[in-house]
Amino acid sequence: MMQNINQRFPGFKSGFVTIAGAPNVGKSTLLNRVLGEKISITSRKAQTTRNRILGVVHRPSAQFIFLDTPGVHHAKDTLNVRMVDIALSAISDVDLILFLIDISAPDSDSEMIVVEKLKKQKKPVILAINKIDLVKKPVILTVTDKWADAYPFEAIVPVSAKHGDQTDALLGAMESVLPDGPPYFPTDVMTDMPERFIAAEMIREKVFRFTGQEIPYATAVTVDSFSENKKLVKIHASIHVERDSQKGIVIGKGGTKLKKIGEEARKEIERMVGTGVFLKLFVRVQKNWSRDTRALRKFGY
Numbered sequence: 001m002m003q004n005i006n007q008r009f010p011g012f013k014s015g016f017v018t019i020a021g022a023p024n025v026g027k028s029t030l031l032n033r034v035l036g037e038k039i040s041i042t043s044r045k046a047q048t049t050r051n052r053i054l055g056v057v058h059r060p061s062a063q064f065i066f067l068d069t070p071g072v073h074h075a076k077d078t079l080n081v082r083m084v085d086i087a088l089s090a091i092s093d094v095d096l097i098l099f100l101i102d103i104s105a106p107d108s109d110s111e112m113i114v115v116e117k118l119k120k121q122k123k124p125v126i127l128a129i130n131k132i133d134l135v136k137k138p139v140i141l142t143v144t145d146k147w148a149d150a151y152p153f154e155a156i157v158p159v160s161a162k163h164g165d166q167t168d169a170l171l172g173a174m175e176s177v178l179p180d181g182p183p184y185f186p187t188d189v190m191t192d193m194p195e196r197f198i199a200a201e202m203i204r205e206k207v208f209r210f211t212g213q214e215i216p217y218a219t220a221v222t223v224d225s226f227s228e229n230k231k232l233v234k235i236h237a238s239i240h241v242e243r244d245s246q247k248g249i250v251i252g253k254g255g256t257k258l259k260k261i262g263e264e265a266r267k268e269i270e271r272m273v274g275t276g277v278f279l280k281l282f283v284r285v286q287k288n289w290s291r292d293t294r295a296l297r298k299f300g301y
Helices: 002-008 027-035 078-089 108-118 137-150 167-177 195-210 244-251 253-273 293-298
Strands: 013-021 053-059 062-068 096-102 125-130 155-158 220-228 232-241 276-285
Touching: 013 027, 013 108, 027 053, 027 062, 027 167, 053 167, 062 167, 096 108, 096 167, 125 137, 125 167, 137 155, 155 167, 195 220, 195 232, 195 253, 232 244, 232 253, 244 253, 244 276, 253 276
Parallel strands: 013 062, 013 096, 096 125, 125 155, 232 276
Antiparallel strands: 053 062, 220 232
């Protein structure tokens, strides 16, 4: 049967690709760049991504099904252990692994966790050296040589996910090692994540961007209701924090912080759904949810 399907798509390649790496190396930024749309949230704070996010890139001769994963690191608390487990498990059952590193701020300990995992599997691996816009060319050559000696990568491609430098070359290198196969998704599909999930992530991103210290890491977002018609999408969502003091910080003086979070999130959700959005946010306290396995399941982790 597979042979017959492949005959319908001669010369076509397709496969699942895990984007793996340490926290804050630019995995979500790279995914959004190659997609041409934003489906995975980003911030300058580490560990923004908590779930496995799927994004589909369509090319004339290939289809990439990317899995954006949480950053791999030495985790201690329950939430971060769960996130690292998600990331490492995504390395096992794919056709290609894209290992991403940050040349401007190496995280050797976390990088070695990924390398040790790579050594235990037989899938092809391509290394993308990200943030080359932040360093001089001699540094890129030195780092490339170092990694060429560290692991038998199929290819090593320096890129800038932020500016798009070399991302086409990266896709070309990846396509060369993808297996032959038909497309898994129609050309108008970019992700399998429902709009409800992406909306919650966009709200959580704004919490990351507009609050400091421990607040983003003590925050989860759930969408309580999501209804739509031709003119308007109505969303009620809850921002969950762990302590009353955190609730006050998220709301801000006179509600200014929560209003800012809501306004910025609404704009991004409107770009996603292509229509007007009414967004109502609530802030709720759930004590120590990030260390409670029942609460983690409730919030989808």
